[in-house]
Amino acid sequence: MNERERFHAVMNYGEFDRLPLYYFGTWPETKIRWRQEGLTAPMQEGGNGGPQLPEMDTDWECAPDGKGDIWDNQGLRDPWPRAPGKWETIAEDAETRTVRSPLGGIVQNSKLGSSIAHTLKHDLEPTRADWERFKKFLDPADPARWKPDWQARAAKLNAREHMTCFFGGSLYGKMRDWLGVEAVSCLAYDDPALFEEIVAFQADYYIAINKPLLEKVSFDFAYFFEDNCFNTGPLISPALHRQFYDKYYRKMIAAYRGLGVPFMLIDSDGKVDDLLPCWLESGFDIVFPIEVGTWKGNPVAFRQKYGKRLRMMGGVNKHVIPLGEAAIRAELEPLRPLAAEGGFIPMPDHRIPPDTSLEQFRTYLRVFKELFNR
16 A cells, blocks of 8 residues: 555545654754754755655655645646745844835844744735735736646656645635735625625636646645634634635635545644534535644544544644653554544644754654554
8 A cells, every 4th residue: 555545545434554654844943953963864944844754654745856845736836926026125134134025015034043924014905906906916827837847747746656735725824914814804894895806816716726737637635725713713703704715615625626636625723613614514624733732622522523524634732742752652642543443644733843853753753653553
């Protein structure tokens, strides 16, 4: 059974020879630490994906050659807004660099380590006039979206034996990035017609971007980035989901299923409990990453509540890993019956931070194999 067959067997509640061993990459600082501690595996310095450890299954996020990932459809096609011009540094000091985006936004980045950028001006203002400007950057027919070597990469992807995915879209997450949390939260009430127009435009845009891609390449699931929950609950209500998002998720999911994509994954950090039933109603199959954190996401409780309709990836508290073998065993042991049932792949619930040494992470990998594959 190869890695791709194994993933489908797990997610289809079939027979599988062992549980896949994945994660969702690391902080850039973690890579630096692991390199200093002796890791020689290939890695994308400065990024969040990987590195590919030899003890693990092939990374599902990043292409094995390091030249693509989810966010550019495994190095095939760029889904992001494309505007003329380049990033421009407009201020700099010892600790920060302030830059202007080609889309029009201004952000201040720290030079001291990984942190969320401080936005001084968003790329998109919550007005119809600015939306008319901005949506010109979302042209799915732009030939420059195809990567120069996409045809050769597509052939390799179709011949692969490992599981991977494409970027299915983002109806809330990218809209929030462009507008900011405050503006995206108010726009649904201040101008619901414009709000829905932006959501609907995005749905059609991602379908148009991905249709020619999916006519060439077979993927294992569509990855929807939303991050529409925080530590106490969702950033949108279930009512807003059903009013503005549900019909467009259904449209996108139907299009992708019609093009042969078997599973739909939705990614949101935070406390997802209130939106989880909405996602299932809309047609999503897999919820990721089931963050444990301070909000105690519990994949066992979710399965008990929603049954086998809900599939999951994640659900392992990454902060337990540096605490040692006993703590790791205590974290993983309660997940064994759920993993044996299928439809669930235990994974650390986000990027591995730099407080985890290479030795500690390898202890996690060893304990995982002992508990789940014996």
